Amino acid sequence: MKIGFIQQANQAEREQNLQHSISQIAKLADLGAELIVLPELHTSLYFCQSEQTQHFDLAEALQGPTFNTLAQVAKQHKVLILASIFERRQSGVYHNTALVIESDGTLAGHYRKMHIPDDPGFYEKYYFTPGDTGFKPIETSIGRLGVLVCWDQWFPEAARLMALAGAELLIYPTAIGWDPNDKQAEKIRQCDAWETVQRGHAIANGLPLLSVNRVGHELASADNKTTAIDFWGNSFACDTMGQIILRCSQDQEQSEVIDIDLAESETTRRVWPFMRDRRIDAYSALVTHGKEE
Secondary structure, three states: OEEEEEEOEOOOOHHHHHHHHHHHHHHHHHOOOOEEEOOOOOOOOOHHHOOOHHHHHHOEOOOOHHHHHHHHHHHHHOOEEEEEEEEEEEOOEEEEEEEEEOOOOOEEEEEEOOOOOEEOOEEHHHOOOOOOOOOOOEEEOOEEEEEOOHHHHHOHHHHHHHHHOOOOEEEEEOOOEEOOOOOHHHHHHHHHHHHHHHHHHHHHHOOOEEEEOOEEEEEEEEOOEEEEEEEEOOOEEEOOOOOEEEEOOOOOOEEEEEEOOOOHHHHHHHHOOOOOOOOHHHOHHHHOOOOOO
């Protein structure tokens, strides 16, 4: 499978962001990409840095303006597109949602982010209801895509359930970065942890993995206080043994096409039969919060 991915910096204007993405989609389609992946919430600045009611105006229907625009682009270039929206499901119910658009412009499926963070600069619980789609691969004309979103990256259970449900590839649209005030050693530690845990998901499940982040310095002002995030880029792809196929810059936009061999999973799982040796009879404690104090 030839997969294109777009590591981009975002601006305040929705249309500017979308047109920039469309120009990169055209470029990657010309290079032979069959599937093109965009970062998390790629039509706007990362508004979750603060809690402000006016940001709900950014939300749209599942098959709203972003879907309608990118569906035409997918059809024009005969390419699948994995996009990301702030979904307005109904009044008072909003999701962080990934859309997979088929090459004929139809909606192949969607995934609503299941794990929702609430940390300084990442106040997503204020905006997003946890997803209800479960961990089910999206069936497409080129394979079964295990689509997860950003904070889901830190949870091995999500990757495992996608693998058990038949995913052939794990994909994480992402918006993650540093506090500009962090020391350099802390920045390196955080980014290394982010990459390492995802490479572990690839190894543990015998699946190739793609993680697509944004870049750039984004400000958010609220209550007379200004916060900022330096999105750290470093989008990467790895194979079924966690080996890096390609890693992007930490501070520059980048669009690339890579080859992913979906058949490699069968070979890897024969050599490292983790699926065979799972002790499903002994894992009931996973559905608890742990030992009582």
